[in-house]
Amino acid sequence: MISDTILSVSQLNNYVRSLLDGDEHLKNVFVSGEISNFTEHLRSGHLYLTLKDNTASIKAVMFAGNASRLKFRPENGMSVIVRGRASVYERDGAYQLYIDDMQPEGVGALAIAFEQLKEKLSKEGIFDAEHKKNIPSFPKRIGVVSSPTGAAVQDVLNVLARRFPVTEVIFAGVPVQGEGAGDIIARAVADFNYLNCVDVIIIARGGGSAEDLWEFNSENLAREIYKSNIPIISGVGHETDFTICDFAADLRAPTPSAAAELAVPDIFELIGYINNIKERLLSSITSKISLEEMRLDKISDTGFLKKPSVYIDECEKRLTELNRLLNIYIQNEVERKINQSCMLASKLDTLSPVKVLSRGFSILKSNGEILASVKQAQPGLNIEIQMSDGKLNATVTEIMK
Amino acid sequence: MDMNYEQSVKRLEEIVSTLEGGNLSLDDSLKLYEEGAVLSENCRKMLSQAKLKIKNINEVAEDD
Numbered sequence: 001m002i003s004d005t006i007l008s009v010s011q012l013n014n015y016v017r018s019l020l021d022g023d024e025h026l027k028n029v030f031v032s033g034e035i036s037n038f039t040e041h042l043r044s045g046h047l048y049l050t051l052k053d054n055t056a057s058i059k060a061v062m063f064a065g066n067a068s069r070l071k072f073r074p075e076n077g078m079s080v081i082v083r084g085r086a087s088v089y090e091r092d093g094a095y096q097l098y099i100d101d102m103q104p105e106g107v108g109a110l111a112i113a114f115e116q117l118k119e120k121l122s123k124e125g126i127f128d129a130e131h132k133k134n135i136p137s138f139p140k141r142i143g144v145v146s147s148p149t150g151a152a153v154q155d156v157l158n159v160l161a162r163r164f165p166v167t168e169v170i171f172a173g174v175p176v177q178g179e180g181a182g183d184i185i186a187r188a189v190a191d192f193n194y195l196n197c198v199d200v201i202i203i204a205r206g207g208g209s210a211e212d213l214w215e216f217n218s219e220n221l222a223r224e225i226y227k228s229n230i231p232i233i234s235g236v237g238h239e240t241d242f243t244i245c246d247f248a249a250d251l252r253a254p255t256p257s258a259a260a261e262l263a264v265p266d267i268f269e270l271i272g273y274i275n276n277i278k279e280r281l282l283s284s285i286t287s288k289i290s291l292e293e294m295r296l297d298k299i300s301d302t303g304f305l306k307k308p309s310v311y312i313d314e315c316e317k318r319l320t321e322l323n324r325l326l327n328i329y330i331q332n333e334v335e336r337k338i339n340q341s342c343m344l345a346s347k348l349d350t351l352s353p354v355k356v357l358s359r360g361f362s363i364l365k366s367n368g369e370i371l372a373s374v375k376q377a378q379p380g381l382n383i384e385i386q387m388s389d390g391k392l393n394a395t396v397t398e399i400m401k
Numbered sequence: 402m403d404m405n406y407e408q409s410v411k412r413l414e415e416i417v418s419t420l421e422g423g424n425l426s427l428d429d430s431l432k433l434y435e436e437g438a439v440l441s442e443n444c445r446k447m448l449s450q451a452k453l454k455i456k457n458i459n460e461v462a463e464d465d
Binding site: 170 | 462
């Protein structure tokens, strides 16, 4: 470039930019610093921030495409390591960082590893809801996997002793932090399954830093939990701490104490329930009995049992009625017979010889015998002539034939 | 009787709902009531044996 040439601003900025872009070192730099002036452009999704240390600062931009791949949300005050290129924004003549990737400093590497493992296991279905086993309502034996010296196991035992002291705890003491602890915890889960000696397993550890809890992000442990035939409750860390163990477990509790509470029912509630059932039992049989009593009362209140005399009266009434009907029948019958005989008598009357006599005919008798032929008589025979109103004595004087 | 708590409670619930249904002879009701009374007493006993037992997994392994 010639020193006496007059450049436009654009030319200058363009020249400086080409210098920076031509530098291999600046094409891919890692820079650590603290975020300030953080803004996320709502419409475009680009992130704008200033990266600074104690004595210097640089403007930086992370375009939406890269920003969308971030596993965490950048915040002001956060220490980060960024990877990107240093260049010039020609319009403003501003020298700045174009960020490709960003990680929180410190736990950054672990955080990435965590996300990667979580994604991998999730894809394999290790966390699938359909695979989750139900937690039994009344566990007889509970496996507790925790540090023998930690507060977590005490919390768990206290809750179990208070809520459900009828259960038995099988304790597997394990280290809960430090290299290899995850594998040992996994082994304890496998042992419980091998011995098949508990109804539910609680994995417990108190709160700590992400590094402290790191062993609970063990892939082995996740797989062993997935394989377990015994339901597993994970109570690792505090409310906000999530570990792979939590995701793989059948039930996640925010704390060790909460895990113990989820594992067992409250014995006082159960006793209350049993008492309630007992009362219902008693009241149902009592009401059944009083119902039967009422039925019995009703039966004995009515009819024969209550007043046998009423029953007898009833019978008597019936009897009288029958008697009356019978009398009526007999009377009718007798009258009918009388009528019949009267009729016969009058018929008979019309045939009576007395009637004939009244018409002028007579009956001849001799010695009490009726004379129906002249042959029975001879002159001089004394005869009796019966007439309707009296008798004549006569003597036969002549017989004519 | 070899029922565990869960089974006992389930049977107890059955008995109560059968009794509360009411379509039973007095004889059957009384039989069920007696069974229920025994069950509820057993359940109460099971719950009142209130002492948390703690064993180490190594002991269990040795037992087997």
